[in-house]
Amino acid sequence: MSLKEKDLKYIWHPFTHKGTEIVPIVRGEGAYVYGEDGKQYIDGFSSWWVNMHGHCHPYIAQKIAAQTLELEHVAFGGFTHPQAVKLAERLVDLLPDKIDKIFFSDNGSTANEIALKMAIQYWFNQGEERNKFITFSNDYHGDTFGSMSLTARGGFNEPFERFLFDVEFIDTPNPENRLEVLSRFESLLKGNDVAGFIFEPIVQGAAGMLIHSPEILSEMIGLCEKYDVLTIADEVLTGFYRTGKFFSVDHLSNKPDIICLSKGVTGGFMTMGVTAVSEKIFKAFDSENKKHTFLHGHSYTGNALACAAANASLDLFEKEKTQQNIKRIVKQQSDFINSIKNHPKLRDARNFGTIAAIEIDTEGESNYFNSKGNDAYKWFLERGIIIRPLGNVLIMIPPYCIKEQDLEYIYGEIEVFLEQ
């Protein structure tokens, strides 16, 4: 049996329906992955938005290898280790001043689930009952029950809808709807029953890289401060320079109480989630009363190999070359989107930082279930390009080591695709 046949026999893939072609990949190097047949693919979507510095980056690989011979893992309840302490210190330094403490876990959904539980217990520990969360319509926060509840209804989570708790969905802000959004938002906050406001800062990834106003989002965080409501930024996608700055919240003048990270933390090598919080949040749990303890943890929390990978990835961000690459990608993406914006086959084209997306004008609404993307996906795959679409939205979110000419090749093929 071939790898593909055995895969079909034994493996159930995520987000993959019957008949979906599965491509066996046997090797990765830089911005490329290689098929079993030797075919080279440009990883234009950073392997589900996680890869930062390229596949099998030798520096990160060596740091992980060295760590496996030093300490691979130790229980994080009651123990600590140098890689975790180093990583937490660095993250606290890099994140906004407001952030003081790092809580580790294993993936993006869980990082958000933890933020949600912290927000609920923050109020519980102070004897206050607050039952409501606010989020943006079209936000995506993950696939566990809490994070699903905080996600736009009707798409990914329809079978589970009656098990999800109620959330107030508010439109994403732009200069046209500013007054409307702010006035509805403020009237919700005045109810005194809102535990927290969770949002994808500036870029809504799974919704198709939709972009909203940093200035108005800052105003909304300011209102939350005024009415004493906790704010949670889900930076699982946007962290680590995807938006051109280290974190998306670096574009905001007001900063959130909690920041969730995952996809890019380890450079795309190991699984890790981070829930970073302000002193104010931590203080509400730091008590002699055992009932006030945050009773949440996972077996692999604070894994030493993942922490070593994350520290290595942060080292690479300090390199001048990485910073130059990020600036170059931001410019390339912006130039391309400007050049193609008015194409008659497009409904929209947008970019923010290193992220770019084009929305193909096709029958039906722009959403995950629009089938246009499948044809496009296959077409690009044949040409050695991986750009996994979300419905009819094609997304380019490359690793920072991608070569200028490889990104240009993707743009050129997009133009060919749109012509035919």
Ligand SMILES: *Cc1c(COP(=O)(O)O)cnc(C)c1O
């Ligand atoms: C991917 C993503 C998540 C979920 O992270 P997983 O690691 O896939 O569980 C949550 N929020 C945002 C904004 C994401 O892009």
